[in-house]
Amino acid sequence: MNYRAIIIGAGQAGLAAAHELHRRGFTTGPDSDVLILDANDGPGGAWRHRWDSLTLGRSHGIADLPGLAMARPDPQVPASTLVADYYGSYEEEFGLQVMRPAPVRRVEPVHPTDPDSQLQVTLIDGRSFTADMVLNATGTWDNPYIPYIPGIESFRGRQLHTRDYTRKEDFAGLRTLVVGGGLSAVQFLLELAPVTETIWATRRPPNFTAREFDAGWGLAVEKAVRERTHSGLPAASVVRTTGIPQIPDYLNGVADGTLISRGMFDRITENGVVFSEPDSQHAEGHGPSRSNELQVPESWDPLPAGTELEVDVIFWNTGFRPAMRHLAPMRLRSPEGGILLADEVTPARDNRVLLVGYGSNASTVGATRAGRLAGRRAARHLEQKVVSAA
Template sequence: MTTPMPHFRAIIIGAGQAGLAAAHELARRDLTPGPDGDFLVLDRNDGPGGAWRHRWDSLTLGKAHGIADLPGLKMKRPDPTVPSSTLVAEYYDAYEEEFDLQVVRPVRVKSVSPVDSDDPTSALHVASQAGDFTADAVLNATGTWTNPYVPYLPGIGSFQGTQLHTSDYVRAEDFAGQKVLVVGGGLSAIQFLLELEDVAAETVWATRRPPNFTVRWEGEDAQWGVDVEKSVRERTFAGKQPASVVRTTGIGLIPDYVAGVERGLLVSRGMFDRITPTGVVFGEPLSDKAEGLGPSDNEELVLPESWDPLPPGTEVEADVIFWNTGFRAALRHLAPMKLRGPEGIEMADEVSPAADGRVLLVGYGSTASTVGATRAGRRAGREAYRRLN
């Protein structure tokens, strides 16, 4: 006789900001967390902190956008000099203890699938490294950090130097004396270029389109966040892949960034279209009007001197190709649920995939931000509770 799998009313996958907010919402509605309770929180990390625990030491909350408070327990005013990975891990650890969330870790979820593929109301089977479970609802809060994106370009496998992604970065000293090609138009690329300026032998910045410096940015425009989320929401509700962060948010005119442009450091040389064993070959640059960038786009380049593409065919030698090309939502384990349409996952609201009401996506699309993730967690918790009852 087969032993039945442990059953929970809900399983939350991921104990980052969105997952913890969702867990708190279920707990405050009298559902008990933990292996012997009503709902279970699974997390693949070795300890608390979510994706923040993997960030590089030089990233502090004084340099990052910041971290939003979780519901029910505010973060004490952080020391802007202490690595964000340390501060956020300590905060999330205290949060889990405060509300006795009993997060089970480290656990990687392999797949989520219907127990009965012919019954759209059946329980869900969650297969994980910690064993198999069933649940009436799954709240997925796996974020993007474990799914870094690197575009394929001809010759990418022939490069004899080092290639790494944002998620692999540890410290600037690792690049001492090397020629570094920094790829990507977001804040990470800019911050790394500034860090490497006095360490690397040479840096070259490559972006597909002109850097999207904007006079509208977080902290300077009260409507900024509303417009950003609206832009992303329109795409995800239509079932399209969420746009990159920088296409939506733009780059603020922070004094350090403006000074970097003025001294010739933060100047994009366009984008290469071929990789050689010793470097790259640049191609035709994209116009800044090739794609709509979103609410922060400007009719004219705010800092035109930040865009100086190399002539097509120019070869640039490099010891390191540093890909700061973003992340994609980590959803492979949900493939059996068939949530995806032709272009992406169509959403009925910020947390509900249109294809199946048993799964909620927490911190996906328009809520994949430090502000939106908490809101999404609370909403997903409320919605899960409503559906369960």
């Protein structure tokens, strides 16, 4: 079937974009102007997969979607439940019909040599649809990043990534190596400490920052990320840009030994890891978290190179990358490895695709803003296409 536009992803960014198109008179649904595809079984985007101990009080929270504010969240209810209910209510309120589950395999021009050709979107199950534009809002959840360390395939214990976590009881009585310098690693270390022996591994000293996490901080983070992504560079890791706030829970974790990094390992054995020389003695913050000195130096106590530790679990909290493999046929990437942007949502190489929630717009605040912008861009492009055809 043929559509004016196809939105891939029904999380914060995708719903904001769909709402903007709806507000401008475009209909959504299988037999309408705009088709919304989502890989999940139900509403909630990536939030529906989060662990039960994560509540909106412990995360950064989410921004209100345009036209419908979220009710005051109950801090006792899992974020996965609250956000799924909110997104589901939003879809119903504005009649945003979403096709799901509908994971996408690839997006490509119908006629590769024609720069004005429609785009074909093919699903994993083989179904395909065409459209004048594609608004990509697939986020990062489906592309977890685990660095390759020699020996990783030989480890006999359990390995898991942030997205695989369910509950702390699964770690009871085990020796757990938590890898990563971001807030997820910090929060998991504190959550797991009562039930398991933990060791914290980071490549650089923990990037604690003295800066208050206020609105100005958020804008500074987005500016720092935008400078990289708009130049065609991959976005810097979240922790290098945001830093770790010096709140009492985290400082107490340093004081009791839970939040002290022992450096990084460069080899994995059948039963553990072998630590290496630190890459750096500086946190190497980026943007608002940049500092010339360690803010909490006692959080950094690397083990001597060659130290071997036996562990039962390696818990990778090493972040995510944009989930955009399906866009590979569009050849959007620059030689630097990122996607050069003409503006906040438009790739310089092809304006038939809009990237919603990419780079500096990955937060729910940024995704909402980018969704509205993408909706406006798409509406304008489609209206001009109609005029040109006439």
